[in-house]
Amino acid sequence: MKKVLIAGAAGAMGQKAVALVNSMPETKLTAVLAPHLTADQREQFGLDPDVQIYHQLEQIDAGVADIWLDFTVPAAVYPNVKYAIEHGMAPVVGTTGLTDEQEAELVAASKQHHLGGLIAPNFGMSAVLLMKFAKEAAQYFPDVEIIEMHHADKKDAPSGTALSTAKLIDQVRPTHETNPDEVSTLDQVRGGDYHGIKIHSVRLPGYIAHEQVLFGGAGEALTIRQDSFDRQSFMSGVKVALDKVLSLNELVIGLENIL
Structure with a gap:
């Protein structure tokens, strides 16, 4: 069973991702990173009682997930993905805004940690x-x-x-x-x-x-x-990424490179 943490789970794309992960028989949503989501909103946002809710990177427990699925904002995506790689979580990133230099640094970090991942400008x-x-x-x-x-x-x-x-x-x-x-x-x-x-x-x-x-x-x-026309159209690509990311040995840029 693949354990997944979704960063940005309360957003529009994050909510589609929550539904997708919950529907996949070989994945389990174990945690979310959502700064303003409270415990009493679990049902509203599709979170089971055992899903950990984190508000900051520093709160995240070691080993809570195998895959980091990121649908946050440009200001947060680089530190998020850097954190994920350094803590052994394979990143699947749908958030845009990374510079060429940041992408290069993250690819280098993934090689150093022998960890696969995917950054996709678009999952459609x-x-x-x-x-x-x-x-x-x-x-x-x-x-x-x-x-x-x-x-x-x-x-x-x-x-x-x-x-x-x-x-x-x-x-x-x-x-x-x-x-x-x-x-x-x-x-x-x-x-x-x-x-x-x-x-x-x-x-x-x-x-x-x-x-x-x-x-x-x-x-x-x-x-x-x-x-x-609908954000649901991106989920077929996200599913492919979730299925394949743990078999990659470095961070890949572009969904077309793993199809």
């Missing part, structure tokens, strides 16, 4: 396929921009999925020149810039998670788009 299969298809298309369409649209409460921009898409595109697209005469009359109107790839972030009520990759060529255009 449509998003994973969008990134795969965009990388393929970028070899033929080097002129590309990315638009990502998320709910108004999302704390980081651009999204981890959009940034990962840009990184994958950057690996393969041919060198080309941008318009040297372009003039912007409004600051940042052209969006963020990742190695010449423009990324535009939209934050509006009513949205969940959506991304478009727009490619332009001589006399033609290609648009690849994915839409996540």
Whole structure:
């Protein structure tokens, strides 16, 4: 039986994760990290009486879990995952906001501790396929921009999925020149810039998670788009990660790398 701790169990994604873990016959939810969740809210948040509730990292008991499932916030994810690795818990991370340097440090720490794990910018299969298809298309369409649209409460921009898409595109697209005469009359109107790839972030009520990759060529255009209308769509990818994470020997970046 795999023992799982969920960090951020009281949040929207955390609650989906609680239901998922409770439904899996070979996993057991043994603990949660939720700063504001109280013992009398157990039933409301789907927690059995024997699930440990922790409010701070320092309170967590040794050996309470084999897997650390993180759906928290960008400010907390790095210290959370670092703590998990140092205390022998294989991290499965759906929280975005980690820098390249932080990811590299966590991968190095996982190797040092001989511990597997997964950081996934997106657990939705449509998003994973969008990134795969965009990388393929970028070899033929080097002129590309990315638009990502998320709910108004999302704390980081651009999204981890959009940034990962840009990184994958950057690996393969041919060198080309941008318009040297372009003039912007409004600051940042052209969006963020990742190695010449423009990324535009939209934050509006009513949205969940959506991304478009727009490619332009001589006399033609290609648009690849994915839409996540319900957070439940991410749980199929989380289940794959929970099934496979203990067989990994280091921290892996991207769900597509364990499918």
